[in-house]
Structures are given as C-alpha cells and as structure tokens.
Amino acid sequence: MILRNIKKRTIIVLVAIVLIFPLMLTGCWNNRDLTEMNIVVGIGLDRTEDGKVLLTVQIVEPASVQSVPSGKDNKGNAQSKAVFVVSHEGETVFEAVRGILSTIDKKMFLSSSRVLIFGERLLQGDLEEVLDFFHRDHEMDYGMDILAAKDTTPREILAMETDMDSIPAVYIRETIENTVARGTVKKTTLVELIKDLESGTRQLTIGKITKASEKEVRTEGVAVLKDGKLVGWLDPYETRGYLFAIGKVQSAIVNVPTDNGKISIEIIRTNGKVGVVFENGEPSTLTIKVEIEANVGEYAGKGKLKSQDDLHVLEETLKEEIKKEIMMALEKTQKEYSSDIFGFGIYVRKYHAKYWKKVKKNWNDIFSKLPVDIQVDAKIMRTGIIKSTMSGDE
Template sequence: MKRITATILISLLAVALLTGCWNRRELNDLSIALGIGIDKVGERYRLSVQIVNPQEIAARKGGSDSSPVTIYEETGDTLFEIFRRMTTHTPRKIYMSHLRILIIGEEVAKDGIQNVLDVFARDHEMRTDFYVIIARDTEAKQVLSILQPLEKVPANFLYKTLQTSESVWAPTIGIFLDELLSDLMVKGKEATLTGVRVLGDAEAGIKVDHLKATRTSAFLKYSTIGVFRADKLVGWLNEEESKGYNYISNRVKSTVGVLPCPGGGKMDVEVIRTKTKLSGKVTDGQPEITIEIRIDQNVGEVACDIDITDPDVMNKMDRVGEKKIKSIVEKTVQRAQKKYKSDIFGFGDAIRRSSPKEWERLENDWDNLFPEVPVRYNVQVSTLRTGTQSNSFINKMER
C-alpha cells in the first residue's frame, strides 16, 4: 500500500512539473533589439533602440529597398519609464536578450553613467555580454543609424569591428557591462570605454542607397579610449596612449610597431605576444608601483638598409623597441596621473592585493595620492622570426 501511495505521489509531482512553456514568447510577437543608444535632451534621456528586420537580412534574400533595421526612440526621465512608454508606438514588445552594443552619448558620459546602467544590470532577462561604448563628438542615435556594407546591421558591425580592432591593433578596448560595473564599484581602479565616431556625410549614411555604392558616404570608426573618474567621463587618451594603456593592462593580443632604423628608414614589427605584471608595494609608508612588460614580436616589414640576419643588429633593434614601449607607457601614466588624476590602471588595487592593511590606511586618500605615486618600468622585447625573406630587396636594389 505504501509503495502504491508513493508511486501516486511521484506521478502527481511529475505532472505538476510538466507545465509546459507557460511564459513562452513567439518570435512573431517580439522586436529583437541588437543596439541601444542613450543621449541627453535637456535634463531628460532619449533612448534609441535598433530593431532588426529579419526578412531584410535573410541569407537568401536578394537586394531590397528596405532598411535592415528600424530605429525607435522615446524620451523620459528614467530609462525604465522610457522602455515602457516606447510600447505606445512599437507593434511588438522589445526583446533585449540579444543585445550586442550599448552606446552612451558623450554628454551622458560626462554627466555620469551610474543611473543609466542600473536598468541593464537589474533586468533578469538581459545578459551582460554586450559591449558598452561612447559616441564621441556625435549622438548615440546617429551612430545606431549609420548603415554599413558587409554587416547590414550596424550593431553587429560595431560588435565585430571592436572585437577585431582589439585583437590586432590595440588602441581600443572591448568592455562588457559586467566588467564596467566592476570597475565602477572597485576602489583603486577607474573605468575606461572606447569611443566611436561618425565620419563623412551622416545624413547620406542613414539611407539604404548608401549600401549600394562602391564608396560609402559615411562610416563608423572606433576612436581611442575614454578616461573616467568615478562614473564621469573626464577626457580621452590619444592613439599612442590608448595602446600604452592596453600594454599596462595586459590586454594587447597583437599590434604593429614602427621602429626607426640606425641609418634612416623604418622597420615594422608585429607584436604576437605580451605579458604584463603590475605589482605594488608600500615602502616607509609610501606606495610604489612596478610595471614589467615582456613582448615577443616578428619582423613585419623592412624599409631600411639593415642586415636582419645579424644577431647583433637585431639585438640593437630590440633595445630600440624597448625604449619606444617604455616611452609610450610612461607618457600614458603621466597623462592619467597629472592631467586626469584617474587610476585607470588599477594601481590602488595592486597596493590592496600586496598590502591589505596599508591599503586600509591609504584608501580614503587615494585620489590625492595617485598622481604622485612613483612608477618603475621594466620592458623586455624579443624578436622571434624575420619572415620568409632574409634581407629586404631594397638592399640589393641600392647596391
């Protein structure tokens, strides 16, 4: 009897669990958002949402006169309010789980971003694996509206281009929402975000005919890295400093460097591997930072008269590379310490890890201490390969 009762109870429990997809959503009832832009209009926010038009980007569909995306926009005092208000002129509920890019207008970033990020971190349906960038010298709405060839959806273009740029060039940085939130919350490390610009004729770039031209009238181009203090954008690094920031942060995967040759001309090297160790300590009550950078590189191009088969020559070129990298990272640290007074490198966090008790003493005054922290640099460069050619044909031509 007990066995029968147990069987019935288990069966009833199983039936209760088989409730089906009670909260399912049909694709035809959803508007899939891939990109979101946030701008300021007076004291209010303007939200722009890029919705994909599936029928226009189907793989087998031929050319069309319709746009692959639609931009909806609405204004309000808070983002959560705006999202709901947007339903008054969108036929479908906006679905955010496939978001690829969040673009924050430069004016919004200067005023502070903590308020605009809360809704994205709080929503249980939203993943955090989307990039956050800044619309530099333009509006976020404008960035979302520029159509690009190869990638019909601007949000996908921005996502993939940032991935590629970060991997092979280095003056940009892809920051996901969760990493940004961590930088904003951790004491001893300030946030950074990459900027994007609209170049060319922006008005022409929003038209579908723009995609049919061999040369586009307008295009999107990633800029350099923006520096935050607390949650406010305070300025921009230049291209060289942005690369220096990535060297210090151990984020350089590959890039290209141009080195001057002893007798004139230049040699290009391809950085293929880097490793940075950032360590901190407190000596006699004063914090100190040491940055050690190890770089492996290959010869990419030789436009000068040097013998790259001579080990002594290549050793000298490696020392030239070390001097240049050290100069770049020194300038980057100086810009962050003296101009922006923003610890974007995490020097304070390095002190906290090495000397927790000392950090408790320094933490509350770190904003004043950071600009004066001494930094030591140790850079080592090694050239591994010179390519399929021994010496440049330029040498033979000159002879």
C-alpha cells in the same frame, strides 16, 4: 476479473496523463514567440538637455535580413531596411525602455543586444545611476560591448546605414573585434564595467566610437572616467600604451625607426603587470612590467637584418618605443585626469589592505604624484620568410 479491473484503471490513468500533457506543452507562463518580439541588437543611452535619459534602440526586422548583397531582392524590388531605430525619453532607463513600447508594435527582447553606446553628455553625469538597470534586469547579456560616442550621439551612430553588414550593431561589434586585434581600443564588456565601478580600485575606461564618414564608424581610443564621470579621452597610441601596461594587448603593430628606414614589428604575445613599491608603509614608486614577444613584419627601407646583434639593437629600440607609449598614457592620466585607470589601486588593496583602507577616498591624488618605473622585456622571435629587404643586398 481483477485483471480486467487493473486494465480499466491503467486506461483511465493513461487517458488522464495524455490529457494533462497538452497543458504542459504550452510552455512558460507567458511565452513569447519570435514573431511577437522586437529583437534589439543595439542600445544607445544619452541624456537630453534637461537631464532626462534618452534611450535609442536598434531593432532587427528578421524578415528583411537577407544575404542578397545588392540593395534589391530577386524580384528587383527595393529591399526594405533590415533595422529600424527608435528613441524615447524617460526619467529612468527602465521607464524609457517601457516607454518605447508606445511607439513600436511588439515587445522588446533585450538579451540579444550586442552593443551599448553611451553618449558624451550622459558620461559627464553619474554613470552608476543608469547602469543599475543593466545590472538588475535578468534579460541583459553581461558580455555586451560598451562604447562611448565622441563628437556624435548614440542615436546618430545607431541610425547609420552601413554597406558592410545589413545590421549596423553587428558591424560595430566586428570593428571592435578588429581594433582589439590592433591594440588600439579596449574591449569593455558590461560585466567589467560593473566590476570596476563597484570596487573603486580601478577607474573606468570605455572604448571610444566616432563617425569616420557617413556610412562608417571608427572604434579607436578610450574614454577615461573618474568616479563614474567622464574626464577625458586617450588617443590610439596612448590607448595602446595603457593596454600594454595592463596586459590587454592581443596583437599590435609597432613602428620602430632605424638608421635607414622603418621597421614594423608585429607584437604577438604580451604580458603586463602593474604594482606598487612600498617603503616604510607608504607607496614610493609605481611599477609596470611588460613582457613582449614580437615578429618582424615589414622593413620599409634599405637596411638588412644580418645577425643576432641587429636583433638585439632592434629589441632595445622596440622597448624604448613601447616605454614611450606607456609613459604617454601614464602621464596623461596622472597629470591631466588624475584617474587610476591602470588598477594600481587593486594591487594596493590586495597586498597593503591596511594602508588602502586609509587612503581609499583620495587614492587618485596619491597616484598622480607617484613616480613610475617601467620595465619592458622584448624578444623578437622571427623575421619572416625573407632575410633582407629587396634593395638591401650590397
């Protein structure tokens, strides 16, 4: 009798549990299926002439992304476009993000965004204002790449159709990866931007993007900002000097002139550190220490690398070459832009906190007037699988 009672009870409990499960399986409060979302891969931000925020988004049409290389699918129909680009104006970024919904069909999914491109006019205003949304919103990917568009608008770049990849934003991101490997563009992620903007110890730099042709973009150089406002640009060589100084070069090709020809040296490892020397409680010199390991990549000329001495000579010239690049970047930022993008301020704040508190507000002016001491330590490791150039044998 008791046994039967228990059985009855268990059955009732089981049925209840089974009935409750479907409730749980519906997932979150307001779940969104993949087919009900517009997947955003690229975001562009600019200002209109009357100071409003102009938001451009590049949205993927998942059904149209195919691996068919030609412009036609199997049946010979013209392939529909893989992405579409929409713009909208708004007083704030968030308003524009929501405002876009008036022209597109589905809600936007922003976490998948790979690049964020700022327009020149926007950068001339205060960057902090527009960045707050990207910081606050819980859907943002903090690792997304930031770029600054020069001589073009974010919309133009995002609307560009490229042959390399069916999704332009992915293509742009890949070019950044490539250029980073050449040391001529700084990869800036959203989180780095937020960190530097807040600390005030290092001025911002953002990778530059330009139009190379109708179907190609070029990511090279950086935009220099001061207190969140654009003050100028660095060309690829200056950029590389800047990156050498802060130790962000992954690899690079440096050309060194020799007596009979040119040598291209492949930088394989670098390490850069900036510091400030203090005398009597006041900063006296800026120091930059760079360590480099390199390989000989190409000898375009009639010379020959015979002995260790040749390599030493080569190392010396390499040092000079790199010093020159760093000097170029430093002089431009000191004299023209007066913006401490190297992060000497970070060093001062860490090790001379009292002094930093005093000069926090006008550190950039002090930075501009300080002399600099650059030390480069270069080491050439290997010379490749041949010893001499083809015509170099005597």
